Amino acid sequence: MKTAYFCKNCGESTNKWFGRCPSCGEWNSLSEEEVFEKKRSSKKSPIGSIQSVSLDNIDVNEEHRISTGIGELDRVLGGGIVKGSAVLIGGEPGAGKSTLLLQVCGNVSKDKKAVYFTGEESIVQIKMRANRLGIEGDIEVANETDIELIIEHIIKSKPSFVVIDSIQTMSHSQISSSPGSVTQVRECSSMLMYVAKQENIPVFIVGHVNKDGAIAGPKVMEHIVDAVLYFEGDRYLSYRILRSAKNRFGSTNELGMFEMTSNGLIGVSNPSSVLLEGIASDVPGSCVTSIIEGSRPIMAEIQSLVSKSAFATPRRAAAGFDYNRANLLIAVLEKRAGYHLSALDVYINVVGGIKMDEPAADLALACSIVSSLLDKPLMDRSIAFGEIGLGGEIRPVRNADMRIKEAIAMGYKKCFMPKANSKKIDPKSEIEIITASDISDIRKILTR
Numbered sequence: 001m002k003t004a005y006f007c008k009n010c011g012e013s014t015n016k017w018f019g020r021c022p023s024c025g026e027w028n029s030l031s032e033e034e035v036f037e038k039k040r041s042s043k044k045s046p047i048g049s050i051q052s053v054s055l056d057n058i059d060v061n062e063e064h065r066i067s068t069g070i071g072e073l074d075r076v077l078g079g080g081i082v083k084g085s086a087v088l089i090g091g092e093p094g095a096g097k098s099t100l101l102l103q104v105c106g107n108v109s110k111d112k113k114a115v116y117f118t119g120e121e122s123i124v125q126i127k128m129r130a131n132r133l134g135i136e137g138d139i140e141v142a143n144e145t146d147i148e149l150i151i152e153h154i155i156k157s158k159p160s161f162v163v164i165d166s167i168q169t170m171s172h173s174q175i176s177s178s179p180g181s182v183t184q185v186r187e188c189s190s191m192l193m194y195v196a197k198q199e200n201i202p203v204f205i206v207g208h209v210n211k212d213g214a215i216a217g218p219k220v221m222e223h224i225v226d227a228v229l230y231f232e233g234d235r236y237l238s239y240r241i242l243r244s245a246k247n248r249f250g251s252t253n254e255l256g257m258f259e260m261t262s263n264g265l266i267g268v269s270n271p272s273s274v275l276l277e278g279i280a281s282d283v284p285g286s287c288v289t290s291i292i293e294g295s296r297p298i299m300a301e302i303q304s305l306v307s308k309s310a311f312a313t314p315r316r317a318a319a320g321f322d323y324n325r326a327n328l329l330i331a332v333l334e335k336r337a338g339y340h341l342s343a344l345d346v347y348i349n350v351v352g353g354i355k356m357d358e359p360a361a362d363l364a365l366a367c368s369i370v371s372s373l374l375d376k377p378l379m380d381r382s383i384a385f386g387e388i389g390l391g392g393e394i395r396p397v398r399n400a401d402m403r404i405k406e407a408i409a410m411g412y413k414k415c416f417m418p419k420a421n422s423k424k425i426d427p428k429s430e431i432e433i434i435t436a437s438d439i440s441d442i443r444k445i446l447t448r
C-alpha cells in the first residue's frame with residue numbers, strides 16, 4: 001500500500017511529513033493517507049476517437065435553469081439552478097444547510113424527481129423535518145454513503161435534482177482512508193461533478209466548514225465544483241445570509257437573506273428593514289450606511305466606541321469591517337482632520353453580521369468614530385456614504401441614486417454624501433442632501 005502525506009487545507013501531497021505544509025504554509029495540517037491510483041486502460045485510443053462538436057450546432061434554446069422555488073436562493077445562484085452544475089454549500093453546524101436543500105427538493109419534486117442522499121441523518125429524521133417544514137412534493141430519500149452506488153443510482157433513475165448531505169460522510173470503496181479525508185473528499189466530489197456534467201443533472205453537495213470558516217477538507221474541492229455558497233451571519237440571530245464565494249454562472253456579489261423559522265428558511269426580500277430593526281436614535285457612535293450587494297442596496301448600521309485606553313498600545317477591533325481599512329481611516333482622521341485617536345481604544349461593529357467590504361462605507365465609519373469621540377449623535381434619520389482617500393478627500397461612489405432611493409424608502413430624511421455624486425441627484429427628491437468634499441465636513445452632520 002502506497003501512502004503519502006496530504007494537506008487538509010490545500011490538498012497538496014508530499015512523501016515526507018512536515019510540521020508545516022510546504023505549499024500553503026498551514027501548521028500541522030498533513031496527515032498520512034493511502035495514495036489512490038485509478039486503473040487506466042493501457043491501450044491507446046486510435047486517432048479520431050474523440051468526438052467534438054461545432055458550437056454552432058449546440059442548441060441552448062431549451063430551458064437550462066430551473067427555479068429552486070426560493071427567490072433568495074435563485075438570486076444567489078444567478079437566476080436559478082443551472083442544469084448539470086455541481087454546487088457546494090457550506091456553513092457552520094446548524095446553519096440550515098440540510099433544511100434549505102430539503103425545501104428545494106420539496107419544491108422541485110412537485111413536478112420533477114428529486115433525490116436526497118444522506119449520510120448524516122436517518123430517513124425517519126428527514127421525514128420528521130419534512131413534516132415540520134410542511135413539504136408537499138414527493139422526495140426520494142436514501143441513506144447511503146457509498147459514492148459508487150450513488151452514482152449508479154443517479155445514472156439509472158435520472159432525477160432532475162440531487163442532494164448529497166454531506167461530502168464528508170461519502171466514501172469510495174477502493175480508497176482505504178476514512179470518509180472526510182483529503183483523498184476521499186477529492187475523489188467523491190470529482191465523481192459527482194462528472195456525473196452532473198455527463199447526465200446534465202444539478203447536484204448540490206453539503207460541505208462542513210472548519211473553525212476558520214473554510215470548507216473542511218481540501219481547497220481543491222472548491223476548484224472542482226461550479227459554485228460555492230456559504231451560509232454566514234450571526235448564529236445567535238434567527239436570520240442567515242447566503243453568499244457565493246464562486247459562481248461560474250452568475251455574479252458572486254449577490255447575497256441572499258433568510259430567516260430561520262419553525263417552517264424552515266424563509267427568504268427576506270427587504271434585508272434593510274431587518275438590519276435596521278430596533279436601531280436607537282440619538283446614540284453617539286452609530287451611523288447608518290447604504291452598501292450595494294450585487295444588484296440591490298442594503299442598509300446597515302455601523303457602531304463605534306472610542307474610549308480611553310488602559311494599555312500602552314491602544315486596542316483596535318473591528319467586526320464586519322476590514323481591520324486594516326479601519327486602521328487606515330483612523331490614521332486619516334488623525335492626520336487630516338486633527339481628531340486625536342492615537343491614544344484611544346476604538347471598537348467597531350457592523351450590526352447583524354453583515355460584512356462591509358465596499359469603500360463606500362468609509363464615510364459612515366468615519367462619522368461613527370467622530371460621533372463617538374465627540375460624544376455627539378449624528379442627525380436624526382440620516383445616512384452617510386462615500387469613499388475616503390488618504391488625503392482626507394471624499395471620493396464619489398457608484399450607484400449613488402440607488403442608495404438614496406433605498407434610504408427614502410426606509411424613511412430616512414438626510415443623506416451625507418460625496419459632493420461629486422450630488423450633482424446628479426434630483427434636488428426635488430424627498431431627502432435632504434448634505435455634501436462632503438473633505439473629512440472635515442463630518443461636523444456638518446453632527447448634532448449640537
Ligand SMILES: Nc1ncnc2c1ncn2[C@@H]1O[C@H](COP(=O)(O)OP(=O)(O)OP(=O)(O)O)[C@@H](O)[C@H]1O
Nearest residue numbers: 091092093094095096097098099100260261262263
Ligand atoms: N422547530 C424549530 N423551529 C425553529 N428553528 C428550528 C426548529 N428546529 C430546528 N430549527 C433550526 O434548524 C437548525 C438546524 O438546521 P439544519 O439541520 O438544516 O442545519 P445544518 O446546516 O444541516 O447543520 P449540520 O451541519 O449540523 O447538519 C437549528 O440550528 C435550528 O436553528
Ligand SMILES: [Mg+2]
Nearest residue numbers: 097098120165
Ligand atoms: Mg445537516
Ligand SMILES: [Zn+2]
Nearest residue numbers: 007010021024
Ligand atoms: Zn497545504
